[in-house]
Amino acid sequence: MIIKEFLPKMKNIIVTIQFLFLFSLIFFTNSVKGQFNIPNKPKKIYPVNDYVGILSETQINQLNKKLIQYHKKTSTEIIISIIQDLRGEDPNYLASKWGNKWGIGKTYKNNGIIVLLSINDKKISIQNGYGIEPYVTDFSTKRIIQKITPLLKNNLYYKAIDLSIKEVFKIMKNEYENKKVKNNFHKKNWIFYFSFILLLLFFFYQKQGIEPSLFNPLFLSNMFFWNKNFDNQEENDFDEFGEGGGNFGGGGSSGGW
Incomplete structure (x- = not known):
């Protein structure tokens, strides 16, 4: 008599356990599927x-x-x-x-x-x-x-x-x-004007028949590449x-x- 009364309750308990197990399994599966591990922050982040x-x-x-x-x-x-x-x-x-x-x-x-x-x-x-x-x-x-x-x-x-x-x-x-850009712009202008003045002096001395050793071809070529090198330095200074x-x-x- 006691066994007959207990069997239906046992069945309900088993069904409940099965349901909870199935629910947990589905939840766990979806959780694992929905996990994307974002890479750790690199030492230097590039775009x-x-x-x-x-x-x-x-x-x-x-x-x-x-x-x-x-x-x-x-x-x-x-x-x-x-x-x-x-x-x-x-x-x-x-x-x-x-x-x-x-x-x-x-x-x-x-x-x-x-x-x-x-x-x-x-x-x-x-x-x-x-x-x-x-x-x-x-x-x-x-x-x-x-x-x-x-x-x-x-x-x-x-x-x-x-x-x-x-x-x-x-x-x-x-x-x-970026405020730093304005400063770089002024630096570039300064280099341009300085180079222009040096160039004028070079032609002036040449016209006067003076051969200044300062204005040798190597110096002039370096002078014209200052601005280009400044741009490259800017690129390498990426923080x-x-x-x-x-x-x-x-x-x-x-x-x-």
């Missing part, structure tokens, strides 16, 4: 981070150069992250999380932008730091993605990324202008991105191709 290898070294260098120059001019940091797949993550969430982890954008300015491409998922997300939100709106990022979608469909990844960068440049113009900005969640959008 382009291609973890798939879809860009050539030349293309990476060209994009890096363009983004570094823009960074020097405006202090705005734009990161391109290319991954194989999202592993179930939402692209907007992952991009924002990436920007926060690496601290993209300047401290107190939060002027960072991250462009995330997932090749297998055929998805792209453009996310902004809070300092960028007033300029690059959700509508703007959506329009950029729509504009580059035909290129992505044809696997023209470099052209798509390059076009997206140009569109951001147009929208941002020279917001967050890296990710000095403590972050604060992503200031808008953006995603799309597929």
Whole structure:
């Protein structure tokens, strides 16, 4: 009699345990699938981070150069992250999380932008730091993605990324202008005027029949290359991105191709 009364309760307990086990299994599976491990912050962060290898070294260098120059001019940091797949993550969430982890954008300015491409998922997300939100709106990022979608469909990844960068440049113009650039501009002017005066003196002495040893061809060639070397020094003086900005969640959008 006691056994007959206990059997139905036992069945209910077994069914409940089975249900909880199945629920836990589904939850665990989805959790594992939805975990994308964002790479640790590199010692020196460059703008382009291609973890798939879809860009050539030349293309990476060209994009890096363009983004570094823009960074020097405006202090705005734009990161391109290319991954194989999202592993179930939402692209907007992952991009924002990436920007926060690496601290993209300047401290107190939060002027960072991250462009995330997932090749297998055929998805792209453009996310902004809070300092960028007033300029690059959700509508703007959506329009950029729509504009580059035909290129992505044809696997023209470099052209798509390059076009997206140009569109951001147009929208941002020279917001967050870097004060250091003005100082560099004055230095370049000083070098130009000094070189011009020396050149005038050279021709003056030649006209007078004087042969100053100072103005030998080697000196003149070095003088004309000063400005070029100054530009190269500027390129080599790249301090890296990710000095403590972050604060992503200031808008953006995603799309597929």
